[in-house]
Amino acid sequence: MRNVTALTQRELAASFLSPVAYIVAAVFLVATGYLFMSNTLVDGGEASVRSMLNSMAWLLVFTMPLLTMRVLADEFASGTIETLMTAPVTDIEVVFGKFLGVLVFYLVLLATTLVHVVLLFVYGATDVGVVIYGYIGMILLGALYVSVGVFASALTRYQLVAAIIGMGVLSVFTLVVDAFAAWYGGTWREVLGYINILHHFGDFSKGIFDTKSIVFFISGTVFFLFLAVKVLESRRWR
Amino acid sequence: MTKTFGNLRAVDGISFTIEEGEIVGFLGPNGAGKTTTLRIVTCYMPATSGSASVAGHDVFAESMAVRRLVGYLPENAPLDVHMRAREYLNFRGKIRGLDRAARESAIKRVTDLCWLGDFIDRPIHQLSKGMRQRVGLADALLHDPKVLILDEPTIGLDPRQIRETRNLIRELAKRHTLLLSSHILPEVEATCERTIIITGGKIVASGSPSELKERIRGGSRLFTEISGPGAEVKKAVSAVSGINNVNCESDNGWQRLTIEPEKGSDPREAIFKMVKEKGWTLRELRLEVGSLEEFFVQITAGQMQEVQS
Numbered sequence: 399m400r401n402v403t404a405l406t407q408r409e410l411a412a413s414f415l416s417p418v419a420y421i422v423a424a425v426f427l428v429a430t431g432y433l434f435m436s437n438t439l440v441d442g443g444e445a446s447v448r449s450m451l452n453s454m455a456w457l458l459v460f461t462m463p464l465l466t467m468r469v470l471a472d473e474f475a476s477g478t479i480e481t482l483m484t485a486p487v488t489d490i491e492v493v494f495g496k497f498l499g500v501l502v503f504y505l506v507l508l509a510t511t512l513v514h515v516v517l518l519f520v521y522g523a524t525d526v527g528v529v530i531y532g533y534i535g536m537i538l539l540g541a542l543y544v545s546v547g548v549f550a551s552a553l554t555r556y557q558l559v560a561a562i563i564g565m566g567v568l569s570v571f572t573l574v575v576d577a578f579a580a581w582y583g584g585t586w587r588e589v590l591g592y593i594n595i596l597h598h599f600g601d602f603s604k605g606i607f608d609t610k611s612i613v614f615f616i617s618g619t620v621f622f623l624f625l626a627v628k629v630l631e632s633r634r635w636r
Numbered sequence: 637m638t639k640t641f642g643n644l645r646a647v648d649g650i651s652f653t654i655e656e657g658e659i660v661g662f663l664g665p666n667g668a669g670k671t672t673t674l675r676i677v678t679c680y681m682p683a684t685s686g687s688a689s690v691a692g693h694d695v696f697a698e699s700m701a702v703r704r705l706v707g708y709l710p711e712n713a714p715l716d717v718h719m720r721a722r723e724y725l726n727f728r729g730k731i732r733g734l735d736r737a738a739r740e741s742a743i744k745r746v747t748d749l750c751w752l753g754d755f756i757d758r759p760i761h762q763l764s765k766g767m768r769q770r771v772g773l774a775d776a777l778l779h780d781p782k783v784l785i786l787d788e789p790t791i792g793l794d795p796r797q798i799r800e801t802r803n804l805i806r807e808l809a810k811r812h813t814l815l816l817s818s819h820i821l822p823e824v825e826a827t828c829e830r831t832i833i834i835t836g837g838k839i840v841a842s843g844s845p846s847e848l849k850e851r852i853r854g855g856s857r858l859f860t861e862i863s864g865p866g867a868e869v870k871k872a873v874s875a876v877s878g879i880n881n882v883n884c885e886s887d888n889g890w891q892r893l894t895i896e897p898e899k900g901s902d903p904r905e906a907i908f909k910m911v912k913e914k915g916w917t918l919r920e921l922r923l924e925v926g927s928l929e930e931f932f933v934q935i936t937a938g939q940m941q942e943v944q945s
Contacts, residue, residue, distance in 0.1 A: 404730035477714030
C-alpha cells in the first residue's frame, strides 16, 4: 500500500507538472462551460445537471486518454520501466498507483465543474440528491475511463498511439454501440445497451439508483486494470 | 539459464556463480546477451528455461526478496527527467520501503559517495550524461544493497569521468558484491577480480585477467636479437628446451628471432646461457605477454566464424 501511495504521489506530481495535462484540462473545462451555457443556461433550459453531465461523459471519451496516455508508455519509452520493475514493487502496485494518480487529477478537474452547479442553485432550484448522485456517477465513469486509458498506455511506448487506442476503446463502448443499437434495433438494442457506458451513465445523470450500473462501472474498471497488469507483465517478459 | 526472443537465443545455457564480496566483470561484444542476463538476475524478465538465484533467493519465486537485496543500474541510467535529483531519489527510497529519516540519511550518504554535490537539487533534464550516470548509481546504492549490478557503467562518459567511476567502483567493491558488464576490455581488466567472457549468448571463457592471459593460444612470445651465423643461431635456439617454434630474420649480421615458447615455460635464462657459451652477442631478449584484448578478439572472432559456418 505504501508503494501505491508513493507511485500515486509521483504520478500526480507528474500530472501537475505536465503542460499536456493543463491544456487538456483547459480544453475540457471550456467545452463543458460552453455546452452548459448553450444547453442549460438558456430560456426554457432544464434546471438540472443532467445535460451537463451527459456532455461531460461524452467529452471525456476524447479527453481522458490524453491524460492517461503518458503513464506507462513514457516509462517504456524512457526506459525507466526497468528501474521501476526491478525495485521491490509488484506489477499490480504499479498499475494501481498510476490509476489512482490520474484519477485524483481527474477528481480535481471534476471539482472545478461544481461552479456550474452553484450557478444552477443561484438561478433556479435544483435537486441536491440528483446532483450528488450525478457526481457519484461521474466519479465511477471517470474511474472506468482512466482504467481504459492506463490499459491503452501499457500497450505501447508511443503516447500518441496510447491516446488513440484509448479513444478507440472508449468510443466502441459509447458511440459505436450506440450507433449499432440504433441501426439494428430490437433485441440488439437491449444487448448492446448492457455494454454501453453512456447508457449506464444515463441512470446516474437522471438520478436513478440502479445497482446494475454501479456494478457495471466497478467491474469494468477492475477488468481493464487487470488487463493492464497482464499486458505489463507480458511486455516485460517478451 | 536460457532466454529466447522468438527464434533468437539471446542467452544460451549460461551458468555461473559469484561468491560474496567478489567483483566480477561480464565482458562481451554488443549483442552478446550481457544485458539480457543481467535483466534476468535483477528480476526484470524471467528466463525461458533454467533458474537464477541471488543470495539464496530464486529470482522468479522470491522476486521481491531479490529486488530488496540488489541495486541495479541499467544501461544508460534511465531516470525520470522531469524530477529533481533529490525528488527522484526520495521517490526511489519510498518504493524501497525506507521511512523519511532513513531516506534523508540515505540520500545524504549517496550524494557524498557519488559526488553529486549541488547537482542534487537540479532538475535531471539539465544534468550532463555523466551526472545522470551518477544519479543512477546513487539510486542503485540508496538502500545499501548487498549486491550491486551495473550494466555498462562507464558508457558514454569522458575519460576523466571514466577514471572517477572506476575508482568509485573499486571503492564500492569493498562493501558490495559487484557484477558489472562492459564491452570494453580495459574497463574490466582495470576493475574486476574475475572476468566472464560471453559471446552469442554463451560463456566462452572465465577466470582472473592473469588466468585468461595464460589461456591465450600459443601463450606469450619471445623476441631476441643475436649476432652470429643465421642457420647456426636458429638451430642452437631451437635446441634450447621449452621452445616450440622459432622464426629467424637476418638484419646486418644480426639475427632477429621470434620465439614461441611452450605453454608455461620461460626459456630466457637458457637462451642467455646458450649465447654466452657460443660466444655470440645478445642485444635484445624480451618476453611479450599476450594482451587480454588479443585474447578477447581471438575468442570472439572464433565464435563469429562458428556462427557463420
